[in-house]
Amino acid sequence: MGFMDKLKSKFKQNEETEDVSQKYQEGMKKTRHSFSGKLNDLIARYRKVDEDFFEELEEVLITADVGVTTVMDLVEELRMEVKRQNIKDTNGIKDVISEKLVEIYYGNDNEEIEKLNIQQEGLSVILVVGVNGVGKTTSIGKLAHQLKKQGKNVVLAAGDTFRAGAIEQLEIWGERADVPVIRQNAGSDPAAVIFDGIKAAKSRRADVLICDTAGRLQNKVNLMNELSKVKRVIEREIPGAPQEVLLVLDATTGQNALSQAKTFSEATDVSGIVLTKLDGTAKGGIVLAIRNELKIPVKYVGLGEQVDDLQVFDANAFVYGLFADIATED
Amino acid sequence: MAFEGLADRLQSTIKKITGKGKVSEQDVKEMTREVRLALLEADVNFKVVKDLIARIKERAIGQEVMESLTPGQQVIKVVKEELTTLMGGEQSKIAVADRPPTVIMMVGLQGAGKTTTTGKLANLLRKKHNRKPLLAACDIYRPAAIKQLETLGEQLDMPVFSLGTEAEPVDIASRAIEKAKEEHHDYVIIDTAGRLHVDTDLMEELQQIKATVKPDEIFLVVDAMTGQDAVNVAESFNEQLDITGVVLTKLDGDTRGGAALSIKAVTDKPIKFAGMGEKLDQLEAFHPERMASRILGMGDVLSLIEKAQSNVDEKQVKELEEKMRTMSFTFDDFLEQMGQVKKMGPLDDLMAMIPGANKMKGLKNAQLDDKQLSQVEAIIQSMTKKERQDPSIINGSRRKRIAKGSGTSVSQVNRLIKQFSEMKKMMKQMTNMQKGKKGKGGFNLPF
Numbered sequence: 210m211g212f213m214d215k216l217k218s219k220f221k222q223n224e225e226t227e228d229v230s231q232k233y234q235e236g237m238k239k240t241r242h243s244f245s246g247k248l249n250d251l252i253a254r255y256r257k258v259d260e261d262f263f264e265e266l267e268e269v270l271i272t273a274d275v276g277v278t279t280v281m282d283l284v285e286e287l288r289m290e291v292k293r294q295n296i297k298d299t300n301g302i303k304d305v306i307s308e309k310l311v312e313i314y315y316g317n318d319n320e321e322i323e324k325l326n327i328q329q330e331g332l333s334v335i336l337v338v339g340v341n342g343v344g345k346t347t348s349i350g351k352l353a354h355q356l357k358k359q360g361k362n363v364v365l366a367a368g369d370t371f372r373a374g375a376i377e378q379l380e381i382w383g384e385r386a387d388v389p390v391i392r393q394n395a396g397s398d399p400a401a402v403i404f405d406g407i408k409a410a411k412s413r414r415a416d417v418l419i420c421d422t423a424g425r426l427q428n429k430v431n432l433m434n435e436l437s438k439v440k441r442v443i444e445r446e447i448p449g450a451p452q453e454v455l456l457v458l459d460a461t462t463g464q465n466a467l468s469q470a471k472t473f474s475e476a477t478d479v480s481g482i483v484l485t486k487l488d489g490t491a492k493g494g495i496v497l498a499i500r501n502e503l504k505i506p507v508k509y510v511g512l513g514e515q516v517d518d519l520q521v522f523d524a525n526a527f528v529y530g531l532f533a534d535i536a537t538e539d
Numbered sequence: 540m541a542f543e544g545l546a547d548r549l550q551s552t553i554k555k556i557t558g559k560g561k562v563s564e565q566d567v568k569e570m571t572r573e574v575r576l577a578l579l580e581a582d583v584n585f586k587v588v589k590d591l592i593a594r595i596k597e598r599a600i601g602q603e604v605m606e607s608l609t610p611g612q613q614v615i616k617v618v619k620e621e622l623t624t625l626m627g628g629e630q631s632k633i634a635v636a637d638r639p640p641t642v643i644m645m646v647g648l649q650g651a652g653k654t655t656t657t658g659k660l661a662n663l664l665r666k667k668h669n670r671k672p673l674l675a676a677c678d679i680y681r682p683a684a685i686k687q688l689e690t691l692g693e694q695l696d697m698p699v700f701s702l703g704t705e706a707e708p709v710d711i712a713s714r715a716i717e718k719a720k721e722e723h724h725d726y727v728i729i730d731t732a733g734r735l736h737v738d739t740d741l742m743e744e745l746q747q748i749k750a751t752v753k754p755d756e757i758f759l760v761v762d763a764m765t766g767q768d769a770v771n772v773a774e775s776f777n778e779q780l781d782i783t784g785v786v787l788t789k790l791d792g793d794t795r796g797g798a799a800l801s802i803k804a805v806t807d808k809p810i811k812f813a814g815m816g817e818k819l820d821q822l823e824a825f826h827p828e829r830m831a832s833r834i835l836g837m838g839d840v841l842s843l844i845e846k847a848q849s850n851v852d853e854k855q856v857k858e859l860e861e862k863m864r865t866m867s868f869t870f871d872d873f874l875e876q877m878g879q880v881k882k883m884g885p886l887d888d889l890m891a892m893i894p895g896a897n898k899m900k901g902l903k904n905a906q907l908d909d910k911q912l913s914q915v916e917a918i919i920q921s922m923t924k925k926e927r928q929d930p931s932i933i934n935g936s937r938r939k940r941i942a943k944g945s946g947t948s949v950s951q952v953n954r955l956i957k958q959f960s961e962m963k964k965m966m967k968q969m970t971n972m973q974k975g976k977k978g979k980g981g982f983n984l985p986f
Binding site for chain 1: 576579580581582584585648649650651652654680681682683684685686687688689690691694735736737762764765766767768769771772789791792793794795797798817
């Protein structure tokens with residue numbers, strides 16, 4: 210059984226998975242078309258597996274923002290594999306490429322870490338961090354809505370006291386999701402707001418507290434220190450918290466996303482990624498690079514502007530979405 | 540950082556071919572591979588990279604190596620020239636309408652920084668061009684977007700026109716212009732909602748606004764961290780709206796910003812401004828040449844070389860080397876050295892030209908201002924000839940006198956004397972090292 214058949218059979222297992230993969234296929238349509246379309250195109254054009262083929266394969270992957278280092282490693286492995294299996298024509302290499310990509314994707318990670326860590330008992334704290342304009346506040350709004358729908362008691366803390374209108378933006382999301390928003394005035398100390406948030410969440414016996422923070426570029430040392438302080442406040446107030454530190458990444462971001470993941474991890478020990486704006490033409494290949502180089506799992510993806518467009522990340526469905534064209538073509 | 544600069548990449552390749560008189564085809568081939576990777580790592584679109592590499596190959600092969608450069612530097616020079624040409628000259632002018640108000644429309648993806656840039660641009664227009672702008676809040680979709688612009692307006696003490704979230708963006712824009720005419724604003728900056736370039740409905744809305752208000756400028760606001768997708772975004776916005784310029788935001792981050800090159804290549808529209816920070820006065824004119832260096836990740840090494848060559852007297856350098864070796868380096872020589880450095884331009888500029896200097900630990904936070912430099916100068920000049928030759932004779936009362944004479948404090952004088960003796964120690968170590976292992980240690984330019 211080929212790799213794609215294996216994947217497909219996995220999805221046939223139950224209706225629910227079918228549903229999820231359907232949504233992914235919808236949202237990832239543009240991504241999928243351009244990526245696997247190109248891969249197919251490439252395979253059709255080159256009959257022989259030679260250096261030119263590999264060079265162009267490099268380019269296809271780089272265009273997907275996979276990251277130069279990851280691509281170079283992958284292509285090197287492919288070269289060896291082709292030699293080992295004595296593959297001569299490009300049709301034979303299709304499965305090998307897919308398998309290698311998936312291998313990079315999963316690595317040796319436990320699939321369990323993909324899930325959002327919410328405790329059954331007591332308060333779970335989610336700290337949301339990222340650079341400016343990636344969609345932190347919007348993602349929080351969507352996440353709050355979903356958790357609320359699951360019957361959780363959710364409180365939001367408006368920790369972005371810097372950007373104009375940020376507090377109001379979170380408040381509107383709070384209204385939409387019907388969850389309370391703990392805030393202070395613009396310009397106040399974010400750590401103090403988060404502290405208030407914890408107190409309020411505790412007294413309301415909330416299940417989940419989601420903390421918004423101001424966007425900051427990762428090379429601003431003072432701002433990163435401020436973020437570490439916010440995390441320390443949470444750690445001090447609730448042992449074992451924050452249960453999740455989610456880094457929000459914009460799918461249109463190029464290689465800098467790696468630098469973001471690295472630096473934010475150093476400051477706040479990031480536990481998962483929310484990949485936003487995947488409904489555009491950006492390929493989202495950066496996910497591969499981040500998993501491969503930093504071992505940080507993606508937990509959610511943003512596939513549109515509606516409340517429901519924040520999807521739990523399903524690696525299987527995501528990869529299936531990327532390769533669906535190749536799979537169905539056979 | 541996940542990537543190394545071009546200069547580092549090229550180092551090994553270049554070692555093999557230094558000392559040659561001509562750049563051979565093989566040299567160029569090896570080096571262009573490295574250039575290609577460096578550009579791709581900097582997020583320059585691969586198609587753009589391909590074209591560039593082809594042109595660089597053509598130009599570099601068979602070139603005579605300039606006397607002052609190694610073949611490696613020669614190729615980098617060609618690369619940089621090509622990049623700079625592609626980026627075009629500096630163009631930070633803003634159109635002025637024959638009949639005011641001049642209308643500027645801000646467009647772009649979500650989260651690019653349109654609203655912040657709108658505020659910054661208004662500030663720039665008032666401060667630098669003495670204009671009186673009105674801001675129009677046409678982002679009716681994102682929660683609190685209008686509030687954000689209004690807050691910026693308050694901070695800047697500048698009027699913001701809005702009709703809430705129920706009105707149509709087209710109406711808000713045209714009513715804003717009417718109001719600007721009534722109240723004699725000479726500029727109207729229209730902030731629009733972020734949208735995907737493939738969202739046909741919302742792109743149509745922009746076309747409608749354009750058709751109605753006939754803007755004099757349409758600025759596409761792009762996040763400098765954008766990856767390969769930058770070409771699709773820029774091409775699409777340009778096709779549908781015929782933009783007049785680009786503003787690159789978040790350039791104060793550590794991205795290499797290859798998107799700038801991609802955008803310029805596919806739209807051929809000038810990048811006019813760069814967002815350099817979160818404060819409202821941090822919008823600067825875009826410098827194509829600096830950007831070229833940044834994309835290559837090499838600092839402005841070439842300008843540094845050129846500056847050094849035109850300002851440093853060969854003979855003096857030889858003398859200095861001799862002095863360093865024999866440990867007879869005095870405060871007088873130090874003063875002369877400082878004069879040489881000063882001739883090359885402001886210190887900050889020089890530091891910015893050294894690749895990696897901004898990432899070196901000690902240097903990152905070092906306050907390099909020229910004022911400090913002149914204080915040092917004053918201290919040395921307040922010393923007697925004897926003291927400059929032999930600092931060990933400078934005792935407590937001499938220190939007091941020097942501090943008084945230079946308008947500094949005794950602790951500042953102490954610090955300088957201490958630094959000077961440490962520097963001498965370091966020089967000794969360096970010259971010793973060079974004697975031992977030739978070429979290793981000491982100050983190495985990256986190629």
